[in-house]
Amino acid sequence: MLTNDQLLHFYGRMVTIRAFEEKLSELFTTGLLGGTSHFCIGQEASAVGVVGASRATDWLVSNHRGHGHLLARGLDVSRVMAELLGRLTGYCGGRGGSQHLCSYSEHFLGTNGIVGGGLPIATGAAFALKYQKSSDIAIVFFGDGASNQGTFHESLNLAQLWQLPVLFVCENNFYGMSTPISKTIARADGASFEVPSGTSGVTGWVTPRAAAYGIRGTTADGRDVEAVYAAAEAAIGRIRAGGGPELLELMTYRLCGHSKSEPRVYRTREEEETMREHDGLAMLPARLAERGVPGETIEATAAAARAAVEEATQRALAAPYGGRADALGGVFEEMRQ
């Protein structure tokens, strides 16, 4: 059970993530951002709940939709923004961008542009942690779509065989790009896909796959940060105690397009509106108030988070780009002889 302070802190983090991405969409319209970017608007709770239940030395491996994960870990907002803007002061000097952003010192082992690409890396990190007899664990985020990659099955199988300390976190938002899970995930129990009307009490789609590998799987409401935290905390505790890998499937929903400003032809506006009624972020002020947190405190927390994003963005926008040498150097690690 979270204390009021913890819940308020989580709320602040979730506002930061939302404000950060809203700022990003604004920047996209100005042409200052190149390429594309995947927003997690509506999915903030799964990132904040899981990362909140981890400790700072646990290793996080993220995917293409990673802003929530890295901001939940507490990475510097301005350096993240600078990275997305391609500036030298960004975490990776502008080389990585949104989908390839790493902060090794903060044990954030990178977002990943290859769907399913992070699972083996996290499994390998967990292998090293076990080999080094560390009490840290590895945590990897991936989507429902990624659970159809071979790497998902190979990694679960191997992690269970080798009893590795890794938590597989599937953020199931019902779609992989435009394709609903009913078209991508075969089920043994014949449960049918219904147009999602909520994320609470929903049957997991990826959880049954864990059972095939003898891995404990838990399904939780991914938009309820308290539910996420409780499920993650329990799983992480068991893994840290040497219980082997686990899978956590968090039912969630992105309230935005798959990337940038995509027209979402594959779902109805009605579906989106229904889902918006239980936005994991919007529900929090009421819950905090119910628990006796004063309204001014809640508002001040949100306002501070938004102001910090704004300020961080301005600093990032003022940062310099790298030059030719920054683009061409550093392909190989120089050997210290």
Place this chain on the structure above:
Amino acid sequence: MPEIYYSKAVNEALDEELSRDHNVVLIGEDIGKYGGAFGVTKGLWDKYGAERLWETPISENTITGIGVGAAMLGMRPVVEIMFMDFIALALDQLLNSASKLHYMYHGQVKVPMVLRTPGGAKGGYGPSHSQMLSSLLVGIPGLKVVAPSSAYQVKGMLKTAIRDDNPVVFIENKRLYPQKGFVPENDYTLPIDKAIVTSPGTDISVFCYSSMTPVCQAVKLALKPLGIDLEIVDLVSLQPLDRETIFASVRKTGKAIIVEEACLTGGVGAEVSALIAEHCLDSLEAPVMRVGAADTPIPSSLELEKFVLPQAEDIIQAVKRIRDYC
């Protein structure tokens, strides 16, 4: 100096690095008691056991990714891919993770892993177990690609590769495994970024690597009585190429042939040839020649295989074509 098999030289390098550095682990299919498909890891299981040799399910992409993840956290994994053709299954982690992470994360991480794999045809293994896919790898920035040709080279270079802080694809060769060579008794290492003039000569530079080096050496001996003196240069490192050694040899002889077991089209030979054209045109006295495999998959039949793979006779034809060119 003891004379040992190429495969044994690999084994000794692994053995010595396992005992030298606790962060070194071997990861691969059937590498334990069985000793690997070609017996390369024989005996290491009894000596080091399950704590250092990690036998895996048949999951090439994931075991490569495990190597990457473990390497980023300070280990030195040596991943074995049983046949080079199977790197197709590991290519995502090799191409999108191992090779890019150091650069794209701006030097925050390093990936000191070695991916060992035997390439090349040994006679009868057929289309999915015989290719030399070196040229597939040299176009991937961030990978070091090394292809040693003798017991001496393979032992000294594998040790260097394991100690290197970058991902190294270490191409062994099935045809070389049963060939013997002398290796020093002492603990030695060899650079993995330098070509080696294995046999100096004056008339034509012959650049080769892996299984083709012994073949070129034999051709050199065969042509000696005809008054043709070949300079055999083993490229060793395919990425990066040792340009200085290549250029120095061409400037001396004025003629060049590149010989490889990979397909001719888009091969390492094409790259070396282009470099020579760009940098040594003034020294060239004849067209640069390439000898490589035909652009076909490798057939299983022993009789058919030899039509596809480069033969000593093909090298001799190339030599004759440019010897008297003017």
